[in-house]
Amino acid sequence: MGRKERLLVIGGSAAGPSAAARAKRVNPDLEVTMFEQGRFISYGS
Amino acid sequence: MQDIDVLTEHRVTKIDAKAKKIEVANLSTSETKWFPYDKLILATGARSRRLNLSGSHASNIFTLKDLQDGIRIRNYVDEKRPKRVSVLGGGFIGLEMCEAFRRRGLETYLFCRRDLPAGNLEREISERILKELEENGVQFLAFQEPVAFNLNGKNEVSSIETRKGNFPTDMVLMAVGVIPNVELAIETGIEIGKTGAIKTDFTQRTNVADIFTAGDCCEVFNLVSQDWVHTPLGDIANKQGRVAGENAAGGRATFHGVVGSAAFQVFELEVAFTGLGIEVAKRYGFDVDSQVIEAESKVGYMPGSKRILIKLIFDRRSGRLLGAQMVGKEGVARRINSLAVAIHQKMVLDEIARLDFAYAPPFSAPLDPILIAAEQAVKKIKG
Numbered sequence: 001m002g003r004k005e006r007l008l009v010i011g012g013s014a015a016g017p018s019a020a021a022r023a024k025r026v027n028p029d030l031e032v033t034m035f036e037q038g039r040f041i042s043y044g045s
Numbered sequence: 046m047q048d049i050d051v052l053t054e055h056r057v058t059k060i061d062a063k064a065k066k067i068e069v070a071n072l073s074t075s076e077t078k079w080f081p082y083d084k085l086i087l088a089t090g091a092r093s094r095r096l097n098l099s100g101s102h103a104s105n106i107f108t109l110k111d112l113q114d115g116i117r118i119r120n121y122v123d124e125k126r127p128k129r130v131s132v133l134g135g136g137f138i139g140l141e142m143c144e145a146f147r148r149r150g151l152e153t154y155l156f157c158r159r160d161l162p163a164g165n166l167e168r169e170i171s172e173r174i175l176k177e178l179e180e181n182g183v184q185f186l187a188f189q190e191p192v193a194f195n196l197n198g199k200n201e202v203s204s205i206e207t208r209k210g211n212f213p214t215d216m217v218l219m220a221v222g223v224i225p226n227v228e229l230a231i232e233t234g235i236e237i238g239k240t241g242a243i244k245t246d247f248t249q250r251t252n253v254a255d256i257f258t259a260g261d262c263c264e265v266f267n268l269v270s271q272d273w274v275h276t277p278l279g280d281i282a283n284k285q286g287r288v289a290g291e292n293a294a295g296g297r298a299t300f301h302g303v304v305g306s307a308a309f310q311v312f313e314l315e316v317a318f319t320g321l322g323i324e325v326a327k328r329y330g331f332d333v334d335s336q337v338i339e340a341e342s343k344v345g346y347m348p349g350s351k352r353i354l355i356k357l358i359f360d361r362r363s364g365r366l367l368g369a370q371m372v373g374k375e376g377v378a379r380r381i382n383s384l385a386v387a388i389h390q391k392m393v394l395d396e397i398a399r400l401d402f403a404y405a406p407p408f409s410a411p412l413d414p415i416l417i418a419a420e421q422a423v424k425k426i427k428g
Contacts, residue, residue, distance in 0.1 A: 007294065010057045017286070035069055
């Protein structure tokens, strides 16, 4: 079969991690990558 | 554990929506790399607005948006031992930071372009906030807008210039609002709304196929004004993120919108609000009236009972509650949520006044302050 579906998330504060986690839960086969320009994630929610 | 790759210190520099790939710069190595996607979520957030004045790039001017900013401010206070701090802006961040600076023993000056702090709230609420600031040693400077920062030889602000005078300072916090990060979206041809934030729909999609958005970078629907607005708050970001994530994974979730509820604390005071204020409600064509009451947060003889002030904003024609704002030292932040429900449900004051709330002396009076306020508002409409 074909490759896995890829989801990219730009931003790792509040919305980004929520989106990434939810997507992975809905479809565990999804390849999820989250990009954050700062040093920390989940820093300002 | 969750099997999500997280790349920190990586900045996305370009989106190629046709080829469905993004260019990412590794900030520690300066290498760039393209990553292909099937679905993309823009959660680029917002950044602190900075006043663009002479001296604005001094080393002792701070903004506060994320953890790193907070660490920077704390380190500066620890290392440089500033005696006097100037906070620019009387919004949530400015007010919360006044408290934080006072706790660290700094002489704290709050510069405001209006006559009262928290200028988006109703006057009665802002007046209480001002009193609380003054009781806690914050110097409030009304109608004082900086026009320049005077620097010493070390690229540090030594004083703030306004039209009315010159104010010496050892450090500055700019808390004058946020700007949504929409540059990547614009370059990609993603539509921006009239608020300047990314336009979205109830499924968190953008106008570009397979690109979703969530959080402080995008708009949200206000259920009272029935309009798309920019309300950059962490709880909304979380909820929108869940919807964007679910839909990007093939689900069918919707985010219906907000009524505009929020709360914050400044020193001992709790401040909470939901729905529209008078000015905004008028702009949307409602026949606006309001009612202010004061009542005890618990039965008066209970220890810890405090006076709270409630202002209800309502539509005279329909009797519908449009907004509520509350301030007091106890029992405010949680109490507002009952009224958030009422606004969600488009309840009229008559119904609210008859609600069956839980009563016991440690929690409220037999007639909860909300019921008293609603009853007074009903009387005002009937005349």
